[in-house]
Amino acid sequence: SCIAKTSFDGTLSPRFMRALPYNLDHFLAGMLLADLYSTEKASPRQPSFAWDVLGTCAWIGIIASQQTTAARHALPLLTIVAYLGVFRGIWLRYFCSLRWITIIGGMCYTLYLNHFYVISFVSKVTIPRLHNVDYMSALLLQCLLILPLTFLLGAVLFALIERPFMIWRPFRSRPATATPVPESSVVSGSSL
Secondary structure, three states: OHHHHHHHOOOOOHHHHOOOOOOHHHHHHHHHHHHHHHHHHHOOOOOOHHHHHHHHHHHHHHHHHHHOHHHHOOHHHHHHHHHHHHHHOOHHHHHHOOHHHHHHHHOHHHHHHHHHHHHHHHHHHHHHHOOOOOHHHHHHHHHHHHHHHHHHHHHHHHHHHHHHHHHOOOOOOOOOOOOOOOHHHOOOHHHO
8 A cells, every 4th residue: 555655646536535445445445443442442452562662663664654655655554553552562552551541542633623723823923922932942832832722622611512512422321210100090900
C-alpha cells in the first residue's frame, strides 16, 4: 500500500486522496488493531522490553513520518507497531495506563472538536501584540496559553456534555420491576 500510494501521489485527484478507498489502509490497520487488542485480552502474552523498544521507535517514526508525503504512507504500519508496543511492552503499557493519560485519552474527542476555537481565540488576541517578538518566543507564549486553555475547555465540556452521554444508555433493557397491583383491579375467578 505504501509503495502503491507513493507511486501514484502526483497523478491522483486531491478529492480522491481524501476519500475512503485511498485511505483504506488506515481503516484496515484500525480493524487489525481492534482484533489484536481483543486477542491480547483473551490470551495475554508476557510483556517484554523488546516491544517497548519497537513501540518507542514506531512512535518516533509516526512523528518523523509527518515531514514528507512519501513517509506519511508508512503511518498505518507504524501505528500497528506502536500500539503493539503498548499492548505487549512493559514501560509503554505502564505509561499508557497512568490515570492522567487515560483521562486525556477519554477526553480526546472533545479536545479534538474544540482545540481550533481556543487556537483561533488566542491567536486573535495575541498576534496583534506580538509583532515585535521573535518567532520562538511568540510560539512559546502561544503554546503556554493554548495548551492549558484547550485542556481546561476540554475538561469542562467533557464533564458537562460528553461524559453524561457515555453513561446514558437509552436503549439498554432495564430490569423488570414489580409494580404492585391494586386490590380493586384484581379479577376473581368466580366473577368470570
